[in-house]
Amino acid sequence: MRIDHVAIAVNNLDQALKNYEKLIKVNNIHIENVTNERVKVAILNLEDTRIELMEPTAEDSPINKFLLQKGEGLHHIAITADNIEEDVSKASENGVKMLGDIRKGSYDRKITFIHPKSMNGVLIEMCEAVNH
Amino acid sequence: MRIDHVAIAVNNLDQALKNYEKLIKVNNIHIENVTNERVKVAILNLEDTRIELMEPTAEDSPINKFLLQKGEGLHHIAITADNIEEDVSKASENGVKMLGDIRKGSYDRKITFIHPKSMNGVLIEMCEAVNH
Numbered sequence: 001m002r003i004d005h006v007a008i009a010v011n012n013l014d015q016a017l018k019n020y021e022k023l024i025k026v027n028n029i030h031i032e033n034v035t036n037e038r039v040k041v042a043i044l045n046l047e048d049t050r051i052e053l054m055e056p057t058a059e060d061s062p063i064n065k066f067l068l069q070k071g072e073g074l075h076h077i078a079i080t081a082d083n084i085e086e087d088v089s090k091a092s093e094n095g096v097k098m099l100g101d102i103r104k105g106s107y108d109r110k111i112t113f114i115h116p117k118s119m120n121g122v123l124i125e126m127c128e129a130v131n132h
Numbered sequence: 133m134r135i136d137h138v139a140i141a142v143n144n145l146d147q148a149l150k151n152y153e154k155l156i157k158v159n160n161i162h163i164e165n166v167t168n169e170r171v172k173v174a175i176l177n178l179e180d181t182r183i184e185l186m187e188p189t190a191e192d193s194p195i196n197k198f199l200l201q202k203g204e205g206l207h208h209i210a211i212t213a214d215n216i217e218e219d220v221s222k223a224s225e226n227g228v229k230m231l232g233d234i235r236k237g238s239y240d241r242k243i244t245f246i247h248p249k250s251m252n253g254v255l256i257e258m259c260e261a262v263n264h
Contacts, residue, residue: 001157003135003181006209010252019251022226023219023258024211025133046211049135049181053252073253074206077138079156079178087155094154119151120142120185121205126155 001087004078004127005043005050009066013042013055016072020044020051032106039063041106050130052106076113078125084110088126099123133219136210136259137175137182141198145174145187148204152176152183164238171195173238182262184238208245210257216242220258231255 010016017029030043037054038061044051054075056064066075081087084102092098097115105111109128116123142148149161162175169186170193176183186207188196198207213219216234224230229247237243241260248255 002179003138003183006135006138008252008254016252019228022228023223023246023251023256025214047134051135051209071253073248074209077183077206082157091155096151096154114155116205119155120140120148121203122140124155 001079001082003049004080004125004130005052006077007041007052007054007075007125008073009063009070009075010053010055010072011067013040013053016053016055017042017044020053024051030107033057034106036103036105037062043106076123076125078111078127080129081126084112084126084128088112133211133214135181136212136257136262137184138209139173139184139186139207139257140205141195141202141207142185142187142204143199145172145185148185148187149174149176152185156183162239165189166238168235168237169194175238208255208257210243210259212261213258216244216258216260220244 026044028045033040038056038058039054040057042053054063096118099113099115102110102112107130111125111127114124158176160177165172170188170190171186172189174185186195228250231245231247234242234244239262243257243259246256
């Protein structure tokens with residue numbers, strides 16, 4: 001397991017990209033609409049880790065709610081699972097609370113989320129490794 | 133550049149470690165007092181990335197202030213610099229606002245922080261790569 005990416009809620013993707021490119025050397029940027037979550041994401045590919053900037057595309061997007069409540073900032077971290085079904089079911093058995101089932105996220109890979117109450121206030125995504 | 137670690141503010145290191153070990157496969161854990169920042173950190177070494185759990189060791193620790201204001205949760209992300217002096221000075225010239233000078237952090241390596249106002253609400257640490 002390793003940190004796959006950190007995801008940041010932003011009001012405006014273009015403006016945020018300008019800020020991030022002042023500081024961080026980015027190999028390439030992948031833009032994607034994740035319709036499930038009603039967000040547009042800019043995935044900044046660094047050396048084998050990623051920063052995802054997320055802008056809501058609908059009022060009822062969970063990211064829009066986050067922005068209204070807390071403003072721009074860190075939203076979640078994602079950890080690559082070795083085997084997402086096994087890892088998640090083992091954690092569940094140990095009392096870790098999940099947020100929904102395993103589903104498709106960016107790059108069309110399987111993801112799920114862990115409840116922040118189980119993780120000292122941190123929203124954690126478990127995801128498959130990216131093969132691209 | 134890559135994500136070196138994410139740092140999480142917690143009230144109690146032992147309790148947080150128990151939670152994190154339910155979900156995440158950790159290669160080894162390094163415990164350290166970072167006297168500069170008045171925190172005790174548990175560094176969870178994953179595959180070439182790290183999660184730092186931070187418990188304040190003094191009332192005037194910046195992490196204690198964070199916990200009182202916001203509660204437990206994501207505190208900052210750290211990006212490895214290629215050359216910390218060059219990268220930070222280049223970002224400064226582009227208008228990115230720093231928080232203090234380059235100084236020593238955990239693992240005795242050079243670090244500095246970027247103001248969240250320059251980074252859409254995210255506190256970013258720039259650090260040297262770990263060689264250990």
